[in-house]
Amino acid sequence: MSSTPNPSPIIFDFPHSTHSPHPKSSNPAFTTHKTLISCKESKSKGALEEKKKVVFVDYDNGKHQVSTHVSGLRKADIPKHYRLRVEADRFQKDWSVSEVVERLLKLNHWDDVEGLLNRWVGRFSRKNFPLLIREITQIGSLEHSVQVFRWMKNQKNYCARTDIYNMMIRLHARHNIVDQARGLFFEMQKWRCKPDAETYNALINAHGRAGQWRWAMNIMDDMLRAAIPPSRSTYNNLINACGTSGNWKEALNVCKKMTENGVGPDLVTHNIVLSAYKRGNQYSKALSYFELMKGTNIRPDTTTLNIVIYCLVKLGQNGKAIDIFNSMKEKRSECCPDVVTFTTIIHLYSVCGQIENCQTVFNTMLAEGLKPNIVSYNALIGAYASHGMDKEALSVFNEIKKNGFHPDVVSYTSLLNAYGKSGKPEKAMKVFELMRRNHCKPNLVSYNALIDAYGSKGLLTEAVEILHEMERNGVQPNIVSICTLLAACGRCGQKVKIKSVLSAAELRGIKLNTTAYNSAIGSYLCVGEYDKALSLYRAMRTKKVKPDPVTYNVLISGCCKMSKYGEALGFLDEMMDLKIPLSKEVYSSVICAYSKQASVLARSLLIVFL
Template sequence: MAALQHPQSFNLSHPNDPFKPKLYSPTSSKNSKHNPRKTQLVVCKKTTNEEPWKEKKLGFVDYDKGKHQLSVHVSGLRKNDIPKHYRLRVESDRFQKDWTISEVVQRILKLNHWNDIEGLLNHWVGRFARKNFPILIREITQTGSLEHSVHIFRWMKHQKNYCSRIDIYNMMIRLHARHNQTDQARGLFFEMKEWRCKPNAETYNALINAHGRAGQWRWALNIMEDMLRAAIPPSRSTYNNLINACGSSGNWREALKVCKKMTENGVGPDLVTHNIVLSAYKSGAQYSKALSYFELMKGTKIRPDTITLNIVIYCLVKLGQYGEAIDIFNSMREKRAECRPDIVTFTSLIHLYSVCGQIEDCKAVFNSMLAEGLRPNIVSYNALIGAYASHGMSGKALSVFNDIKLNGFRPDVVSYTSLLNAYGRAQNPEKAREIFNLMKQNNWKPNVVSYNALIDAYGSNGLLTEAVEVLREMEQNGVQPNIVSICILLAACGRCSQKVKIDSILSAAKLRGIELNTVAYNSAIGSYMNVGEYEKALALYRSMRKKKVKPDSVTYNVLISGCCKMSKYNEAIEFIDEMMELKVPLSKELYSSVICSYSKLGRLTEAESMFTAMKMAGCCPDVITYTTMIHAYSAADNWEKASALFQEMEMNNVQPDIIACSALMRAFNKGCQPSKILTLAEFMRDKKIPYSDAIFFEMVSACSILRDWRTTVNLIKMIEPSLPVISVGLLNQLLHSIGKSGKIDTMMKLFYKIMATGAEISFSTYSILLKNLLVAGNWRKYIEVLQWMEDAGIQPSIGMYRSIFSFAQKSSGAKYAAVIQERIESFKRKSSYQISTSKLDDSLLLAPASIDAIEALNGNLIQV
């Protein structure tokens, strides 16, 4: 506004000049009455033409191909809008093009970084309008092309009409932050100061965001302090960026401190703040705290959005609260207007069902996502491949992998690694190696996870040498192995029973500076236990305690179960006492190992107490735990409690298996309850639980006690197909049961069938056969069986000959006694035994064990 004495001097301007001042009469002034002098007040206002900056949306739809495209077009200042002397300069130049800003951006994006971008910009007429520069930077940065943006910004600074602006620098800093180029963003910050362009709150926000993306949260805090020293008040966005910088690095405590300071400074949190705090808890693996914060958030007036609920679902899955996660997902689908499920939601649900082992539901969720009109991204496809890979379903994983390429995506390292893992779990390491090589052929560099998956593919299939070769290849290619690599190799050594390799791998980890964590110690201790190296496992456990690496439930489960396998039950109890002192939380597997240790030592009271504590702790016993307790009651000759426990298992929907049923049958046999064994066999048939040798052994024993010949015959028919592979204990029990019933012909027919299968017959089997023949008085077959034994290379005992000799003396006359005596003398000469005939009673010491002893021995073999 200016007071001019000669307003007529403005008449020289163009009549359509937009900058022409407007004249106001002094009579129209409010202060005209107090001003006796008549003057004119002229206000110079610049009319702003917003038409060049309006965004016009242009759409394109191809119904035949099912494609659509939406673009935003910005014109900017054109040839007619630039100053006159520039307009005259370019009018006669046919190389000067009057492009719009959007056309310039499109032409630049078509160029490669080595093309002459500056040459194209020098042909643009709009470069003479300074106001086009910030719009051009805005349009090119929105495309995300960093190289083109840097070229344009460098060209722009060399233009004579360029003037540094805060918004241009802010856009460039944000773009560098998106590409995680923190140093360049910081360089732009210092450069704008050199150009005397004072940073504002938006500048500091962009710089804090850049350092937050790079995980440099301490730098972000320092930038916040600089902002305060510059007397620039932080906004809510500033605090949100700072909280995000701390939280994304896992420093959730620092994030809470900033949030508290934000509230103290009078800047209230909004929905974005709450989401960032929840994300900070998620990044710091504080899932329970995240759920508690969500409950507090419900008490505010801020309603959660899709991002909030996605974080909550993720935390619930990590805590194993799958039902609550599904409830939230269902509520999101019911309230579509407020929180519509997005791709992240469906992907989290795929991961949920994968963890639960419900693979078919994973595919159903994926199909539901397609039905909702959402286009899956590469993360969704990878989640589905990972679900199939976790169960070794390589065929379906490959099908999803091919769908990625069919739908226009390019498989990434995660896709290849998941498929590789699928083939490894499917026991096809050769195919896993093919996928690994294919990944490198497609210009993807394998990371440490990819190498670990290939090591596991070889190691889990017993190819330890190949697994070690992959480790060497990994190091040669510049990828350093981590603790997971060591754990996989240690577990593979345990499976392959390679004692020396375990020591070598531990030494290799030490040389590479890889400190063993709890998981690594567990793998090494478990491997030593698997190969029977108890002392080395114990030494490693002591080293673990000495280095203050805290053992967990897996550690003690490995130690206690390993001691039980090696019958070191007293040592197992010592580990239990140490575990109780450290207050290690007991897992389901650990409870079972502890109960087994107590039961094997006959400490039934402690076993029962631990079993009760397990149920009170909310840890539902599984079939292994129930079977362990049934074994304990069986050892204590308490078939009533064993039977009650079996019924409890059914009531709790725990499906009994072969081992549980055989344990209960043994308890029934020891408790003289043979009829209950046959009832249990009927139950197994109804439940389609297959019979094993142990089951047949108990059933044959029960039939023998009940003298149930018909059931025995049926059992023989069931056993006949598997005669070549049945155990010695079951074979002996079956022959003894038939012979005891007096069915000698049936017994011999069964024996002939066994011999016809080529099964190896032991000395104890011949002993049972001979005893039953002798009781039946069939001495001719008796002598024939003795001959079979000699032909089979099994030397009969003196007691066998003396038994038939005594029988011949008493029942068959001197003729057969002489034949038997001749056989005895021949046997004495072959065996080089000098046994005096006056010491016949002493020779009985060489007789085979009694049938009862054999039955006890066979029973022990079955238990083993």
């Protein structure tokens, strides 16, 4: 056999024995043979490694694309009898794994995918199969990956492997296809592949993305019964499964169990817990958890601070949110603001009514070299729409298409709302029709915005027709739709329609909330129906729907307009008994009631005196 200096050869020196068929002889011509066995280095070692190469660099825009090239085992590496077979066939191609994937992606999933794979020489080496699955699953093409996997299982030299199934389960998790992911889990066991920690992690992640946190918990129990110790990724996936489902309490329990089992949380864990608080609308708890996080050796990253800024905005602590944003811009080496950060700040200024700052932040984002996404554009359109600035909103909407994005349902709805707020229902309807022509299906918010556009102009008939149209299209109205119609009835002065809208809500099983009662009471008072408004208010109290300052402001101001000053002051007493804080509007209405009542009393005394 051939001898190589590295690795060292293995030498077997057989001892002489009386039972040996070749006993030692005194004849000097007879010599003892030593067997030398050496191992050659594998030629295919480098073929299985990824080689990165830069394909495209754009220095002007600061962009680059890096692709990986995987050679795999080629014709020279496959067994000799296969090599002789393919050399005689001119249709067999010695492609690399990356070239095979590239050619597969050029095909439609209904094309002859198997025909292309059957021309690939590398199929005769089973070591190429996991490389092929890894390459095509990383790209994320589900249809092609499923077809390749099906073809692979029909090959004679295929050997089922756990890592191949893990990659397929992760791919189905990315596409939120839970049933198929679970099916692969059971299939791999039929093929005698033992699930490992990565398998369970992928399956927990699949159910977590689908919001099935109870399934994820059961899979964790199965993992423990199989005597597979959970890793940090296992716990993180399970916490994320609970958090994305809005079950933040269960997420905390898993985090506590994680610490008790000696697996310390990392930055990903902390971010998942903060996200769970955020999804559960527990903004104060998220900020408290962030303060505890500061006491650890784990430094927050951009994702952490984005969640904190979001929670501060929701709590109305805009000053603190701006301070964190400014500190991120100053300390770029630690946490650099990204598109999500800038988008949240745009929303902050929109809520505050500082529209100029919204555009300034958007321009700063562009100056920083960040490319806005569709959410950023929608936030800016929404800011303009909330103030009825339809021209500016249309300008941003056109920018979306210029920059290669496709407007989504939020983009169209925000532009529609901008025309509605500016009192242009006809243009709002044109946007609505444009949305449908571009195959963008209107949602409930879109219909409500269109109803409000017509209702705010007193066009009640058109608003009701839109309500009927949305029901015909399978979109069920909600309490916002009812509130919008009730407010429109008040503007039009059609008291008969108010009762019809209330009956329609009851017929559809829509329970009136405080806002709906406020709209209905205000509409009755606008048309002079004090008794019906009072009856509705009593029904509101009977059904234990808690009134708010707006309720009493509507009642007190309505009574003043109808010269019922005593009743207005009576509602003030009820408001004080319920310890509802007085707003500026209530103060104004009460002062008006007191002044009017005093003038009436003075006039009565004057008549008596005369």
